[in-house]
Amino acid sequence: MSRRRGEVVEGDELPGLQVRVTRADLVRYAGASGDFNPIHWNERAAREVGLPDVIAHGMLTMALASRLVTTWAGDPGAVVNYSVRFIRPIVVPDDADGALVEFSGKVVRRVDEGTVVVAITARCAAQSVLGQATATVALS
């Protein structure tokens, strides 16, 4: 059961989420998603295309950000639309700490009685990594 319509008002903030992304996470996501682009696991390949180091899959960042919304919504099936722009790559160093990504979200619009739009922010190293990130959630 998704979050009830009576429980949600415009301006509500979602509980924040912090995720540490390591090289091992990138390898695991590559396997699960089928995206084996070497820029996500091989420094040489990343540098060859002008990147400073290995970067996280944009789709992993998008998936991590979705957890903020699905956890709040109570039912992942209630997310009827989910859109992001990838504005800056997340560089993942080859160490145990990896990169720390912080997510926050806010209900910004009520489309109709049973539907709201959540705006999401994702930051890493004090910079935004996702732009125009929104999820449309159906309330019960």
Next chain:
Amino acid sequence: MALDPSFVGRCFPVPGTYQVAREKIREFADAIGDNDEIYRDPGVAQACGYRDVIAPPTFAIILAFRGQQALVCDPELGLDYHRMVHGNQSFTHHRPIRAGDELVATLHVDGVRTMGGNDMLTVRCEITDSAGDPVTTALSMLVFRHSAAEQDR
């Protein structure tokens, strides 16, 4: 090399059908660090009104990505996968993807433009069930960065 605008309208069917397995959903949920039991326990999913476990909102990228591979591998388009950057992504879920679904996907090229030394392709992956009913529409903007040598010209 700028992309040929005549690419707009081309379709790239993802070969075969994609059988959604419970274990693949679990693997994907593990990979994104999401421990929600609705991705793992059919009983929990059924209590939420679903026939079987459902997939996370970005799971459909597996199919969209296969379509993109077909696009990038087409020699006529002459795209360089290593210069590809993902610009934006959206998913519209007509219904959640569930374990047991047999999905069929086709990638459509909706737009081509060149801006700031980059080629940009807007592609749309339409995912349906085996009956042809819509499940997910995945829109992606793919950016192909020109090489430094090309930009110097």
